[in-house]
Amino acid sequence: MFKFSVRLIKGLMQVTAWLQEQPVLTNLLYRISGPASYLPSRDLTVTWPRAEEHKDFSLPNSSWSQSMRNLYNKYMELSQQGSWIRLPSYNATVTHFTEQCPNSAKPQVTTRLFTRNLDVEGLGFEYVVFYNQAEQRTVCIFQAGPYLEGSHGLIHGGAIATIIDSTAGICAICTAGKVMTANLNINYRSPIVLGSTAEVQCRVDKIEDRKIFLSAEIRNVDGQVLHTEATILFVQV
Numbered sequence: 001m002f003k004f005s006v007r008l009i010k011g012l013m014q015v016t017a018w019l020q021e022q023p024v025l026t027n028l029l030y031r032i033s034g035p036a037s038y039l040p041s042r043d044l045t046v047t048w049p050r051a052e053e054h055k056d057f058s059l060p061n062s063s064w065s066q067s068m069r070n071l072y073n074k075y076m077e078l079s080q081q082g083s084w085i086r087l088p089s090y091n092a093t094v095t096h097f098t099e100q101c102p103n104s105a106k107p108q109v110t111t112r113l114f115t116r117n118l119d120v121e122g123l124g125f126e127y128v129v130f131y132n133q134a135e136q137r138t139v140c141i142f143q144a145g146p147y148l149e150g151s152h153g154l155i156h157g158g159a160i161a162t163i164i165d166s167t168a169g170i171c172a173i174c175t176a177g178k179v180m181t182a183n184l185n186i187n188y189r190s191p192i193v194l195g196s197t198a199e200v201q202c203r204v205d206k207i208e209d210r211k212i213f214l215s216a217e218i219r220n221v222d223g224q225v226l227h228t229e230a231t232i233l234f235v236q237v
């Protein structure tokens, strides 16, 4: 009797697992009771194509608009004169800091950087960051894809906060090493249309002991429209 019960339970678990894989049932469950019941219970795994491990995602790709390319070329020219440097950008945070490590010291990558977590070019953020060491400034040229929608056809405010936090974070890291965002204060002045190109300008305003105070602005390509203003505090850890 006991053996029969164990077999029955195992069998039922297998059938349930199989049913969860079936698109028709998943769809039905979603319609009846919402997302919770159709989410797979098994562990999620991170897609990590090995070939991408050291791909620099800040180089132009076919999804970049002409205005994105024009701004990129402008800063690349300035880079050649020595004032700005283009920072490489990988799809895992840890890769930025292990590039010089011997293979044996490299940690296994099991996580993705939030701003680089979509595999299809152009759907999320396309961006490149330049750093000016003498002026303690960063510039981020970005294009927001259709998966970043908030209000209809416009970028989500949280996505705007993300790109500001990242641009300011890189500026603070380049200036002061390991830091954490302690405070991020944003004024949304005018909406950013999905697909448009915009520029984040960020600078270090002052440093007090472990505190790095920065300010940032997002403007459209020709600088005439102010989209967003922010102040950010990072604390050295």
Ligand SMILES: CCCCC/C=C\C/C=C\C/C=C\C/C=C\CCCC(=O)SCCNC(=O)CCNC(=O)[C@H](O)C(C)(C)COP(=O)(O)OP(=O)(O)OC[C@H]1O[C@@H](n2cnc3c(N)ncnc32)[C@H](O)[C@@H]1OP(=O)(O)O
Residues within 6 Å of the ligand: 087, 093, 096, 097, 113, 165, 166, 167, 169, 170, 173, 174, 179, 180, 181, 182, 183, 209, 210, 211, 233, 235, 236, 237
């Ligand atoms: C080598 C290559 C380099 C190239 C770099 C290029 C690329 C980098 C690549 C990838 C990076 C990717 C993205 C960009 C990077 C970063 C952006 C994301 C960063 C984040 O997204 S990160 C997540 C959100 N973040 C948190 O999850 C923090 C939670 N939090 C804490 O972990 C603590 O809270 C902490 C550590 C903040 C402080 O803790 P603590 O114990 O160390 O310090 P303590 O509390 O003593 O404060 C010390 C002094 O700061 C003042 N202070 C503190 N907090 C304040 C506040 N909120 N407002 C005003 N003042 C504040 C105190 O008043 C005191 O001031 P005073 O000294 O004057 O009294």
